[in-house]
Amino acid sequence: xxxxxxxxxxxxxxxxxxxxxxxxxxxxxxxxxxxxxxxxxxxxxxxxxxxxxxxxxxxxxxxxxxxxxxxxxxxxxxxxxxxxxxxxxxxxxxxxxxxxxxxxxxxxxxxxxxxxxxxxxxxxxxxxxxxxxxxxxxxxxxxxxxxxxxxxxxxxxxxxxxxxxxxxxxxxxxxxxxxxxxxxxxxxxxxxxxxxxxxxxxxxxxxxxxxxxxxxxxxxxxxxxxxxxxxxxxxxxxxxxxxxxxxxxxxxxxxxxxxxxxxxxxxxxxxxxxxxxxxxxxxxxxxxxxxxxxxxxxxxxxxxxxxxxxxxxxxxxxxxxxxxxxxxxxxxxxxxxxxxxxxxxxxxxxxxxxxxxxxxxxxxxxxxxxxxxxxxxxxxxxxxxxxxxxxxxxxxxxxxxxxxxxxxxxxxxxxxxxxx
RNA sequence: GGGGAGGUGGCUGAGUGGUCGAAAGCACCCGCCUGCUAAGCGGGUAGGGGGUGUAAAGCUCCCUCGAGGGUUCGAAUCCCUCCCUUCCCGCCA
Numbered sequence: 001x002x003x004x005x006x007x008x009x010x011x012x013x014x015x016x017x018x019x020x021x022x023x024x025x026x027x028x029x030x031x032x033x034x035x036x037x038x039x040x041x042x043x044x045x046x047x048x049x050x051x052x053x054x055x056x057x058x059x060x061x062x063x064x065x066x067x068x069x070x071x072x073x074x075x076x077x078x079x080x081x082x083x084x085x086x087x088x089x090x091x092x093x094x095x096x097x098x099x100x101x102x103x104x105x106x107x108x109x110x111x112x113x114x115x116x117x118x119x120x121x122x123x124x125x126x127x128x129x130x131x132x133x134x135x136x137x138x139x140x141x142x143x144x145x146x147x148x149x150x151x152x153x154x155x156x157x158x159x160x161x162x163x164x165x166x167x168x169x170x171x172x173x174x175x176x177x178x179x180x181x182x183x184x185x186x187x188x189x190x191x192x193x194x195x196x197x198x199x200x201x202x203x204x205x206x207x208x209x210x211x212x213x214x215x216x217x218x219x220x221x222x223x224x225x226x227x228x229x230x231x232x233x234x235x236x237x238x239x240x241x242x243x244x245x246x247x248x249x250x251x252x253x254x255x256x257x258x259x260x261x262x263x264x265x266x267x268x269x270x271x272x273x274x275x276x277x278x279x280x281x282x283x284x285x286x287x288x289x290x291x292x293x294x295x296x297x298x299x300x301x302x303x304x305x306x307x308x309x310x311x312x313x314x315x316x317x318x319x320x321x322x323x324x325x326x327x328x329x330x331x332x333x334x335x336x337x338x339x340x341x342x343x344x345x346x347x348x349x350x351x352x353x354x355x356x357x358x359x360x361x362x363x364x365x366x367x368x369x370x371x372x373x374x375x376x377x378x379x380x381x382x383x384x385x386x387x388x389x390x391x392x393x394x395x396x397x398x399x400x401x402x403x404x405x406x407x408x409x410x411x412x413x414x415x416x417x418x419x420x
Numbered sequence: 421g422g423g424g425a426g427g428u429g430g431c432u433g434a435g436u437g438g439u440c441g442a443a444a445g446c447a448c449c450c451g452c453c454u455g456c457u458a459a460g461c462g463g464g465u466a467g468g469g470g471g472u473g474u475a476a477a478g479c480u481c482c483c484u485c486g487a488g489g490g491u492u493c494g495a496a497u498c499c500c501u502c503c504c505u506u507c508c509c510g511c512c513a
Contacts, residue, residue: 041470045482052482055494059438070493081482238430238467367449367465 001095001203001356004034013101020108020318023099030094037087044080047073096206100353102318103290103327109317115330116317121301122310124334125393132399133337134391135268138164140399141418144269155266156258156273160387163417167390167403168276168383170410172251175278175303179380183299185249185280190229192252193220198232201358203324210259213273226252226279227377234283235358238370244362245284245292249380252277269384270342276383282376285362286352289374290327293349297329300345300380306406309389310334312341326351329378333385337392342385347378 007014011027018025051073058066107116138144143164149157160168179185196219199205204212204224213222223229230250239246253276258264265271280299284292297313304311316328328348332341352372355361361370394402400418403411 038470041482045470048483049481051493056439058493067493074493077482370467 001353002098002100003356004030004091004095007031007095007098008034014098017101017318018099021099021102021321021323022110022319023323025098026094027098030091030098033087033091033094037084037091040080040084040087044077044084047077047080051077093206096200096203096357099323100326100351102321102325103349103351105315106321106327107315107317110319111317112320114317115320116315117312118315118329120310120312121305122308122334124310125336127336127395127397129397131336131339131392132395133268134335134388136337137391137395137399137401138269141401143167143417146269153273156271158269158272163411163414164387166411166414167387167407167417170407171383171386172276172278173410174306174407175380176249176251178303178306179249179278179280179299183247183249183302185247185299188226188230188233188248188250190226190233190250190252192223192229194223194229194232195219196221198228198235198358201232201235202228202354203357204228207323211257213255213257222255223252224256225254225277225377225379226250227281230279230281231283231354231360231375231377232358234360234373237360239283239360239362239373241285241362241364244373245282245288248281250279250281252279268338269388272384277379278381278383280347280378280380283355283360284374284376285364286371286374289349289351289376292374293327293347293376296376296378296380297331297347300331300347300378303381304331304333304344304386307386307390307404308406309386309393311344322348324348324350324353326353331379331381333389335385335389335392337395338388342388344381344385344389345379347376349374349376 002014007027007030011031014025015027018027051070054066054070054073057063058070107114109115135144135146139146141164143161145159145161146157149159176187180187193215196205199212199221204221212224215221229252230248233248234246253274255274258271258273261271280296282292282296301311301313311331311333314330314332316322316325316330321328325348328346330343331345331347333344335342352374354375355372358375360373360375362373363370390404391401394404396402400416403415403417408415
């Protein structure tokens, strides 16, 4: 969230950022309630101060004639505070609904059409024959099964079978190994159900409740990304600056309702209610967050390069970047069969927006007052669509799929999927 | 699931109605002392919010002893609800 203080001092900047993001922002209502809140709070606190003073006198003198005044003061302080608290709750709720501002390097734009490709790696492969889609190939090879998933769970679910499931496991191992051994991340295994406080910390609540699966009758939600539990790992903590940046990598399944995506990507292994992801999360100081964000993006890109997949890096424009993000890159891998790019990673930095919600702070130096940390995350990578890109990029004219060099050590001797 | 114990500052741990945001110890910081280090001596060290201030500093007030309610002029201390930790029993991958 943005702090009340920041909104007080920069109401126009907040309004402008929200408008360019295409998000509503109740700035006027916040400023109004802020005045009301402070009025009642001030009254409550001054009354309380008088009461405390007189109460001390009473403790000494036991002068019963003071009691009636004390009682009145207590009543006044209590009722004023009750009003102040009620207004503050309303205010806090509105604050959670104000979108983040964005970095000056973010292009202004309304839709994905105004996103900017900042770099590309590799080129579209020339297969020498008509490329088939991953779902066509996958079903033919028996490594992807959508029909049976419908029977078990419904649409937007899938089974990976045999060498398909093995491919997913190989990718997970490969990515975790690279990020832990070469990029310096600490591996984390986390709860896959989290409470509302955690969801609020990463800004999935209150605005995006309809995107989440909820456990009936309990304050537990299925995570839409490991970003939620891992970022919240340090909630309510004050960290030491010298232990930062903190870097975690976490493999976890993710669940999303895909509300609002009806009819979109219904075909194929692209947009599912459940998918796997290796997630990168950093908690950094204010000074280093932009650099660390660039590095995290490169760490994710490194996986694509090692897999030999053509991709681009796209800088999201204001209208396409989202409520909480301060700056965001998407990594899009080329899928020759689909003849389009697939978003395999989304890397974002949040400034102190999430840290403020989750109350993650650090002490810049010994004895200094705590500051809010900066949080960063990105997929490194999403498994589902990476598998699509691999299948379509490494397909052969005979319908079999070559295993990328980097994955061979993880495939238990399988070098060609479909050969058996 | 049943029963017992317990949640206090960075840590350990006192504190059962007022003078307690909180003894003491540890840790850490600043001085002094000292060939150097250690020891010793003195001082300091929680977080949040409001007001004032151009701002920083400062001053001042309020809140916070797991969370939320309640009793009381006054609550870390009494009462209620919830959460969590731990031990014993039961169950279980």
